[in-house]
Amino acid sequence: MRYGIERRDVLKGVGTVGIAGLAGCIGGGGAGDGDGNGNGNGGDNGGGPDVINVIGYPQSGIQLFRDYYKNTDGSHDIIVPDGLLDADLPKEVSDDMQNVTGTAPAASGPNQDAFTQMYRDEYGSAPGVFTAHSYDAVAILILANAAAGANDGQKIRDQMRRVANPGGQEFGPENFVEAVEAAARGEDVNYQGASSVVDFNEKGDPASAAYDVWKFAPDTDAGSETIDTITFDGDAGGDMADSSPGGQDREIMVGILLPETGDLGSVGSQMIQAANLPVQQVNDAGTNVTVKSQVEDSQTTKQASLSGANALVSAGYPAICGPASSGNFIPVSKQVFTKQSIVGCSPSSTALTVTNLEDNDYVFRTAPSDLLQGQVMAQVAAKRLGGSTASTLFVNNSYGQQLSDKFSSSFTEEQGGEVLNKVSFNKGENSYTSVINKATDSN
Template structure:
């Protein structure tokens, strides 16, 4: 019996400040909180102030050869305007996906040709299979983090089928068993057969669209693909995709040895993503992707199984996201795809998922603080941690851009500081580079001239 996808009715709106085009993602790695602030993954304003750390060495004119800028488009526009008014643009600038907005050069008034970016990419072994499914279902190309969203829901449904019950603890014990080697290879193309095999107690190994989806001890992907991109022609252009592996590419961590399985029942899953708010333009395609595996199972009913999916809107807000998560918990949902941003994901995990023994699997929350949660192994994600992104950025800055001295400019929240620190550590220790200054900036300032002046200064300034 096919089940309808349950959803609450929301007005579709996109916040005027920080609206994101299809070319970029502003803040799924630590999204804006309420009242325009980040507050390190919780509600409230920025932490305030700026911090400066100095190192040694110097660029050709006394300043650094490169800059790392970590933030969001709404503040990045003014920051880059001030940068180009103070510099001739000779520094190599590296940014993460939070600043991947193709409209920025036009808004800044500069082609930003000296800016290179990195971003998690859909580089899994079955990316093309997912792309075809999405295009066939919606008549458009999939957007950013849509493949990670599909993988999140597919893994949860496989784990639920293997567990044989809508029970968060039982599903948690199956997450690595069905995602990590070994067993029958399951892909987006044969998900229905994979769910039936899992329900019959067979070993399965899901190979995803976004990555191989092997979970490490923290519940993060053990390997990931990253896109290297540039601004071009009114948008962004992907230069290349590189695959990076963690210490245990086949995954690690505890899991069940077998699954009870079971047939002829309804599986339950929650979808907690932003339909509205600053990330609505990104969240809506992600919600579409989340519904594809649900539809696949409901149309085929493998082993007599069906899916009841309940969608709730985080509104790109920690408080609204927590309230929506509580709605899912009250409905008895055992596992959830979400939430999207780290600023929402951390409080939702701490206040709702973990205490209620609900499995959370975010497709786009990348902040290091997620890996550090005391989560009793209930929190997973199909998007790679900034622990890996920091290393990728350090390697790109050193080897691709040929830079040996940098300063970092980062938005003053957990996401910005943690990614700045991770980049700096790898850049100095593994690539022999020098970091002159690490400078925090607050969102929404009318001018960033002073922080840019500090970042561009020599090591002894």
């Protein structure tokens, strides 16, 4: 389904009418539970919250959900974002987790099918969360470099919107090599992606976005199944160069800074695979333009992300895909990208803070802002799950705090619900029983 919402208005905080208009579209509203399926809890939790919004990452999520199912009757409806979309989570938790509903930025671009087939052919499995966004991020960095004709961060920055936004010949993953050749000749290119059309707005965010509503499905290839998709449209904009000089017989350099280990290691491996695909496409084609890449493991930590970014910059990389999480992307953007004139494009950093960074236009992302995801989760919690009360249980960093706040404000102000508790937790704890007890408390 498609909703004509101006993203620029949503970002200014005046698009709530559009979000509220999703009522009745994210599920049909069945008797007593609000989801059309007759299986919602609708407040049957002994005075605790109807819905718990859990925000975190898979590695910590394993222990958190183990403790949840051990110490409660598992009767709460739980709503989670993309950070907990991990096919192995139910197996690790030893529960089918069917009381969990999630939202995640969708791969709904015009060339989604072409990318999916390409990924399956290369790796023999279905792509996962943020894999399309990872492919698109690297593809655009390569195209902007080809159009700039130099491994120069400022020149690449000025070409980012020229190769992504409307105005040139349209290309996608299926004919990506042709797009690189055209950009290297100085021709105008309009990349049409797998995750979205990949038009950037004036802040470097995707101008258009889509979200999947999903459930864990352990018996399927992907480990989850999409039960709805919500699409938002917005306007492209922002500064860019007046022309593309291009350049032949040269080597394009693009760094990849994504998590092979740590809290996001389980999903980061697929993101890295997707990020490598456009590099392989160009190098396998035997054109007069080649791509040199280097992967650094961000380890889902701030220090490793900064170290990896500095290693890539020292090696001469003028543009970097990543880091993945907002807690890592924001410090790298401030301390490396902006200060050293390096273009950074994250495929999965979604924190609201990214939009308003003073970044001199060096920071981009192919994943949409949590401003929308918080609203979507609140809508699903109220309308599909039938909740009138909620608590949030969130990882204690900028990603968790901001998304918890956005969910809470949307749930109360737009959905008329009540938030009972907002509880933070730290990554890597041996037990989460105490924070779970606080989140499920009725007081």
